Amino acid sequence: MAAKTLTINGKQISAEEGATILQAAEEAGVKIPTLCHLDGVYDVGACRLCLVEVTGVPKLLPACTTKVSEGMEIKTDSEQLQKYRRLTLELLFAERNHVCAVCVANGHCELQTLAYSQGMDHVRYDYCFPKWGVDNTHRLFGMDHNRCILCTRCVRVCWHIEGAGTKNVAGRGSKAKIITDLNMPWGESGSCTNCGKCVQSCPTGALFYKGSTVAEMERDRSRLEFIVTAREKKLWVASD
Amino acid sequence: MDGNMISNLIQIKEQELAARKKIVLRCCMAAGCMSLDAKGVREQLEKAVAEAGLQNEVEVRGVGCMRLCCEGPLVAADPQNTLNIKVTTKNAPSIIAALRDGKTEVSRTDPNSSFFTKQLSIVLANSGVINPERIESYIAADGYHALHEVLHEMTPREAVEALVKSGLRGRGGAGFPTGLKWGTVAKSPGAKKYVICNADEGDPGAFMDRSVLESDPHAVLEGMAIAAYAVGADQGFIYVRAEYPLAIARLQIAIKQAKQLGLLGSGIFESPFNFNVDIRIGAGAFVCGEETALMASVEGKRGTPRPRPPFPAESGLWGSPTLINNVETFANVPPIYRNGADWFAGIGTEKSKGTKVFALAGKIRNTGLIEVPMGTPLRVIVEDMGGGAPDGGKIKAIQTGGPSGGCIPAQYLDTPVDYESLGKLGSIMGSGGMIVMDDTTNMVEIARFFMEFCMDESCGKCVPCRAGTVQMHHLLNNIANRRATARDLAKLEELCDMVKHTSLCGLGQTAPNPVLSTLRFFRNEYEELLQPDPFGPPSNGEVKKQTAAMH
Amino acid sequence: MSFLDLDEFLIELAQKVEIVFSPVVDVKEYPRDVDVCLIEGAICNEDHVEMVHKIRKYTKTVVSFGDCAVTGNVTAIRNQLGLGNRENVLQRAYVEAAQLNPCVPEDKGIVPPLLERVMPVHEMVYVDYYLPGCPPPAARIKSFVTQLLEGKELHLAGAEIKFG
Numbered sequence: 001m002a003a004k005t006l007t008i009n010g011k012q013i014s015a016e017e018g019a020t021i022l023q024a025a026e027e028a029g030v031k032i033p034t035l036c037h038l039d040g041v042y043d044v045g046a047c048r049l050c051l052v053e054v055t056g057v058p059k060l061l062p063a064c065t066t067k068v069s070e071g072m073e074i075k076t077d078s079e080q081l082q083k084y085r086r087l088t089l090e091l092l093f094a095e096r097n098h099v100c101a102v103c104v105a106n107g108h109c110e111l112q113t114l115a116y117s118q119g120m121d122h123v124r125y126d127y128c129f130p131k132w133g134v135d136n137t138h139r140l141f142g143m144d145h146n147r148c149i150l151c152t153r154c155v156r157v158c159w160h161i162e163g164a165g166t167k168n169v170a171g172r173g174s175k176a177k178i179i180t181d182l183n184m185p186w187g188e189s190g191s192c193t194n195c196g197k198c199v200q201s202c203p204t205g206a207l208f209y210k211g212s213t214v215a216e217m218e219r220d221r222s223r224l225e226f227i228v229t230a231r232e233k234k235l236w237v238a239s240d
Numbered sequence: 241m242d243g244n245m246i247s248n249l250i251q252i253k254e255q256e257l258a259a260r261k262k263i264v265l266r267c268c269m270a271a272g273c274m275s276l277d278a279k280g281v282r283e284q285l286e287k288a289v290a291e292a293g294l295q296n297e298v299e300v301r302g303v304g305c306m307r308l309c310c311e312g313p314l315v316a317a318d319p320q321n322t323l324n325i326k327v328t329t330k331n332a333p334s335i336i337a338a339l340r341d342g343k344t345e346v347s348r349t350d351p352n353s354s355f356f357t358k359q360l361s362i363v364l365a366n367s368g369v370i371n372p373e374r375i376e377s378y379i380a381a382d383g384y385h386a387l388h389e390v391l392h393e394m395t396p397r398e399a400v401e402a403l404v405k406s407g408l409r410g411r412g413g414a415g416f417p418t419g420l421k422w423g424t425v426a427k428s429p430g431a432k433k434y435v436i437c438n439a440d441e442g443d444p445g446a447f448m449d450r451s452v453l454e455s456d457p458h459a460v461l462e463g464m465a466i467a468a469y470a471v472g473a474d475q476g477f478i479y480v481r482a483e484y485p486l487a488i489a490r491l492q493i494a495i496k497q498a499k500q501l502g503l504l505g506s507g508i509f510e511s512p513f514n515f516n517v518d519i520r521i522g523a524g525a526f527v528c529g530e531e532t533a534l535m536a537s538v539e540g541k542r543g544t545p546r547p548r549p550p551f552p553a554e555s556g557l558w559g560s561p562t563l564i565n566n567v568e569t570f571a572n573v574p575p576i577y578r579n580g581a582d583w584f585a586g587i588g589t590e591k592s593k594g595t596k597v598f599a600l601a602g603k604i605r606n607t608g609l610i611e612v613p614m615g616t617p618l619r620v621i622v623e624d625m626g627g628g629a630p631d632g633g634k635i636k637a638i639q640t641g642g643p644s645g646g647c648i649p650a651q652y653l654d655t656p657v658d659y660e661s662l663g664k665l666g667s668i669m670g671s672g673g674m675i676v677m678d679d680t681t682n683m684v685e686i687a688r689f690f691m692e693f694c695m696d697e698s699c700g701k702c703v704p705c706r707a708g709t710v711q712m713h714h715l716l717n718n719i720a721n722r723r724a725t726a727r728d729l730a731k732l733e734e735l736c737d738m739v740k741h742t743s744l745c746g747l748g749q750t751a752p753n754p755v756l757s758t759l760r761f762f763r764n765e766y767e768e769l770l771q772p773d774p775f776g777p778p779s780n781g782e783v784k785k786q787t788a789a790m791h
Numbered sequence: 792m793s794f795l796d797l798d799e800f801l802i803e804l805a806q807k808v809e810i811v812f813s814p815v816v817d818v819k820e821y822p823r824d825v826d827v828c829l830i831e832g833a834i835c836n837e838d839h840v841e842m843v844h845k846i847r848k849y850t851k852t853v854v855s856f857g858d859c860a861v862t863g864n865v866t867a868i869r870n871q872l873g874l875g876n877r878e879n880v881l882q883r884a885y886v887e888a889a890q891l892n893p894c895v896p897e898d899k900g901i902v903p904p905l906l907e908r909v910m911p912v913h914e915m916v917y918v919d920y921y922l923p924g925c926p927p928p929a930a931r932i933k934s935f936v937t938q939l940l941e942g943k944e945l946h947l948a949g950a951e952i953k954f955g
Contacts, residue, residue: 045547046701048742060741065547087738091707093862100955101858101925102865112954121921121952122861122913124731125711129870129908146871150700169542169700172525174710176700215955775847775916 006072021063021074022050032076033085033114036151037064038201039221040228041160047151049085049114052076060084085118094125095174096132097146098204104217105205111149112204130174137187140210141199143178148206150176154198161227166192178206200224245502245509246388249379256380261299263339265289266316266368270305270454271447271486272608273312277329281313284332292336304455306368307356309608311349316368323351354624355606360587362595363571364611367455372490375497378458384503386577390466391511399470400426403573405581407593412438412529412566413641413670414746415592415659421563424553425471428561433473435464436538436557436564439480439487440522440529443642444693446673448597449567451609453480453487456571457494461504461517463570466577468515471563476517479534482524491519526697530745531564533699544699545745566671568597588614592658596672602639603678605630612657619653622676633678637761641670643690643697644750646757647683666757668750683762684769687755688716694751705748708739712755719766725773729766733759793857796929807940823849827939829856829922833863834910838903847916852939858925858954860912867909877905920945923954 002017008030015024020043025032035047045062052063055073063076075081092098092111100106132145150169155178158167166189170179180186199207200219208217230236267273267282285300306314311325315335324335324346331346338344361367370377378384390399404419425433437460441449453460464476480488495517498504506514520538527533528543535557537543556562572594576584588594592614598621601607605627612621618638622628629635637647646667648655655661659669677686695709715732718724736752743749759766797804811822821842828850834843847853858864869880881902886893896902912918922935931951938945 044701045744046703048702048704048744051742062547062744066549084738084742087735088703088742091703091711094711095707097868097871099862099865099868100953103955106955116950116953119948119952121923121947122855122911122918124913125735126714126914127863127867127870127911128710129867131871131873149703150706171700172527173695173698173700173706176706775844777917 004068004070004072006068006070006074008074009076015068017068019068021052021061021066021068021072024068025063025074025076030076032063033118034064035110035114035149035203036153038153038156038224040224041153041156041201044152044156047149048088051081051084053078053081082118086120089115089118089120090123090125092149093120093123094127096128096130096148102214103147103205104208104212104214105147105202106215108215108218109205110203128174132177135180135186136210137185138189138192138194138210139187140194141186141196142208142210143186144206144208145177146206147204148178149204150178151203152178153201153203154178154207157197157201157224161224161231162193162195162197164191164193164195167198197224197227246385248501249384249388252376252379253382256376261297263294263298263320264318265298265300265335266303266306266318267300268304268306268312268314268368269302269372270451271484272305272309273314274486276313278313278327280329281315281327281332284329285315285335288332288336291333294336294339298336298339301371302373303369304367304372305364305451305609307359307364307609308349308606310606311347311608316351321351323349325349355608355610355627358616358620358625359611360595360613361611362575362584362587363452363459363568363597364455364609365575366459367451367609370456372455372457373493375458375494375501375503378456382578383458383574384462386574387462387465387469387503388509390469390577391509391513396426396470396472399466399577402577402581403470406576406584407581407588407591408569408572408576408584409592409659410566411568411572411596411671413644413668415669418565418569421553421565422467422470424551425473425561425563428554430561432475432558432560433468433471434557434560434562435468435471435473435476436531436534436552436562437464437476437478437570438529438531438534438564438566439478439484440534441484441567441671442481442526442529442697443644443671443673444690445599445601445639445675446642446671447599448609448672450484450487451599452567452571452597453484454490457487457490458498459571459574460491460567461494461498463565463573464517465504465508465515466573467563467565467570469513471561473563474514474516476515477520477538477557478517479520479522479528479538481522481528488519488521495519525699526693527699527745527747530747533745534564535562544701545747547744568672589656589658591660592669596657596669598657598672598674600626600674600676602675603629603633603635603681604676614658615656617654617656618648621657621674622653626676629676629678633680635676636679636681637677637683639667639675639677639686639754640673641668641750641753642673643693644668644746644753645670645673646753647677647686647761648757649761666753666760668753683758683765684716684720687758688713688720690754691716691751694747698747698751702742702744702748704739704742705744705751708735708743708748709751711735712739712752716755719769722769722771724769725771725776726767727773727776729770793924793926793929794932797933798929800929800933804936821845821849825850827852827854829854830860830912830918831856832859833866834906834912834915835866836903836905840906840915843912843915852919853912853916854920854922854935855912855918856922857927858923861921861923862954863909863911864925867911870908874907877907880905920947921952922947923952925955 003014005014013028033049035049043064045065050063051060053075135143155167159165166180171177180189289298313327315324315327334344366381400422408418409415522528525543528537530545533543533545552562595611595613597611635650637649639647648665662669691713695713698705698709700706712735736755740752828846855861859866881895885895
């Protein structure tokens with residue numbers, strides 16, 4: 001495959017044709033914050049945290065869905081971008097009920113980690129305090145909509161890796177919600193295979209193993225990686 | 241139909257013209273007048289004609305929109321050149337009697353008033369004239385002749401070139417050069433290509449596309465067929481919102497009739513060109529007017545947008561190159577080929593060619609549909625044609641572009657209507673909604689209204705639009721209810737900037753526009769509502785560094 | 792409590808600062824001309840409103856100290872019940888959960904009237920610095936206080952501003 005040369009933050013790099021800016025940056029050791037991106041499933045460009053500036057393009061582009069091209073000049077950390085990222089995180093924290101202190105994912109949460117790594121020390125927007133429920137009907141897993149950020153990782157792993165198609169999005173705007181099957185309790189879902197990939201994929205404490213308490217919910221992404229590698233590269237080996 | 245198709249078209253036209261009666265009563269059968277029992281009026285008129293024994297002299301014809309919607313139901317008489325307004329079923333005998341002696345108690349309006357004479361009809365040329373439910377009526381107005389000519393006289397490449405030369409730009413809002421778009425789709429490699437007509441008109445106060453579909457559906461079909469030939473597509477979709485049942489019904493009739501005459505389907509006009517059109521009905525989501533969301537919806541998926549590139553011209557419906565144009569854009573196509581690209585390019589301004597249809601609404605005397613040449617000053621539209629604000633009010637601002645647009649204050653009334661001029665004022669041409677506001681209008685309320693609309697219509701996919709519109713609406717609420725400080729206004733402005741630059745699709749990217757434009761021209765109305773902030777940051781500007789960036 | 796985890800640093804600190812107001816200092820009125828105030832907890836009743844306004848008025852540097860002050864945290868969960876939840880909250884606390892004499896204390900000056908909504912400190916007054924954490928770990932407090940005492944521009948970054 002042909003290689004493309006481009007610059008990221010002034011540093012000249014080369015990337016494979018067809019690679020995304022995110023992949024090229026990762027290879028070059030440049031960290032771009034992401035939230036809805038998950039290795040192994042297709043990208044949707046929804047969280048807007050990986051937006052980058054590309055010289056000559058008036059709009060900001062999501063690194064996860066934009067392919068590299070020859071001579072691209074990319075900036076990933078301008079003051080403007082940092083400000084937008086912090087604002088995006090503030091909006092997420094204000095949107096639903098993220099109470100880190102009592103969350104199963106405390107200490108293992110990508111939202112929490114992003115917040116402090118992007119310098120968000122408080123939220124200036126009024127918290128919305130919406131009323132969302134918890135679906136505890138499944139035998140093994142729970143879903144707390146209060147902590148959901150609608151990244152749709154669970155939906156994508158369910159459709160793309162497991163192929164069960166149990167999880168989906170219903171409603172729109174701030175009322176959008178992750179549902180199981182035709183919006184029925186998870187425990188009554190006929191299509192759920194109990195595989196738990198959605199739980200492994202969740203960046204926050206929204207999906208959890210039942211019985212886990214504060215700060216206990218750690219994810220093991222290598223399990224997802226294993227399946228993706230097996231399918232795409234026909235290699236049935238665990239990554240470590 | 242077989243044999244030489246063009247001769248059949250001519251034959252239909254001649255038959256239609258020969259059957260024409262001495263007097264034609266045109267009854268508006270578009271949604272506005274229909275809601276005021278235009279159907280009943282038409283039936284009563286037919287009855288009255290029969291009772292007066294005038295069946296051989298008078299034709300009662302259901303037609304599309306006759307523009308002056310605020311005075312409906314409208315009934316026009318040709319060749320008397322009278323226009324009856326606010327017609328009720330009881331008026332029918334009087335209207336028929338007036339055909340003889342000219343006297344009537346039914347209210348009339350002057351068809352030679354500025355509202356009508358300053359219009360230039362290209363898109364609406366057939367609207368209010370032909371019967372939209374009869375293909376013969378369209379053919380008699382030279383319908384489908386352009387398609388025949390394009391199929392037989394032009395290569396697809398020449399067809400694209402002609403459109404480029406015409407200078408037509410997309411009428412859906414952004415004003416992208418249509419010829420360039422056609423050329424891109426034509427050049428994109430792919431065995432299967434699609435043409436989509438975006439009829440998901442959703443801006444509050446906008447009803448141009450609905451009127452075109454209700455009044456002249458065949459023009460849209462013919463435009464789509466020409467486009468399909470030019471780009472190499474064989475399948476078309478019209479995506480209409482479910483809230484337009486009349487438009488859908490007339491489209492269905494039109495498609496059926498066109499198929500029967502072989503003007504849609506296989507081997508059109510005995511050429512190797514095949515083209516079919518199907519209707520897809522929207523389920524009430526504003527965001528489905530965004531092209532990538534629309535395509536997802538056509539594919540049967542949840543109607544949410546996706547990042548571009550790839551643009552639909554490269555990868556659209558089911559991954560195939562797809563041309564998406566708006567209703568009005570397609571309706572412009574047949575006249576361009578019928579009269580020539582130069583003719584079209586001679587109308588309008590240097591960069592904006594042709595005409596634009598506007599739905600004139602709000603605090604203005606004459607509300608309805610107008611079509612004016614590009615470059616017409618706003619003042620001509622609202623004062624000469626619209627008749628100014630009712631009840632002696634003063635015009636304060638004009639809102640164009642719906643929730644994606646902005647408010648243009650009265651001091652800019654001499655601005656010509658074209659893409660660039662409106663853009664310079666922080667508004668957009670948009671699809672054609674034009675809402676006039678008088679001096680009783682509260683601009684903060686306007687901003688709040690549009691923000692609420694965007695908040696409700698956000699699909700929820702990307703964070704800035706989903707959560708940002710909620711916070712902007714909340715801040716606007718607080719300002720309107722005198723619960724906000726200067727700090728809150730600063731937060732609102734910061735959010736506007738962020739949502740505009742980071743949202744995934746046009747809905748979010750333009751959602752802050754009504755706030756930004758009212759802030760630009762009516763900032764005092766916001767500031768008057770702000771409360772003092774005694775416990776706010778120190779006024780000597782001594783804000784500490786760590787928090788400086790955050791406040 | 793986390794403050795007490797500062798251990799021997801407390802002794803060092805005591806030599807540099809004078810604590811003029813705190814739950815462990817027997818002063819009823821908030822004094823004037825205070826240099827630094829670390830505010831713990833969210834604003835949830837009318838007493839808090841009065842107090843926080845007074846603090847802002849008489850203090851040079853106001854610090855939101857801990858997640859409750861910064862975000863509302865667990866104390867703000869009652870907001871999820873919607874506006875007008877005051878009665879329910881009092882009912883739950885003083886009637887349903889009571890073992891003896893269940894009744895909502897209504898006499899003035901006993902339970903300060905609750906606000907419609909619990910809010911973080913910065914929604915009410917301007918805050919100079921934020922020190923999140925539930926609780927902020929001793930090391931974080933030490934780093935913060937040291938920087939403050941040195942009179943430098945404060946800079947907290949990375950995990951030092953982690954919530955929870």
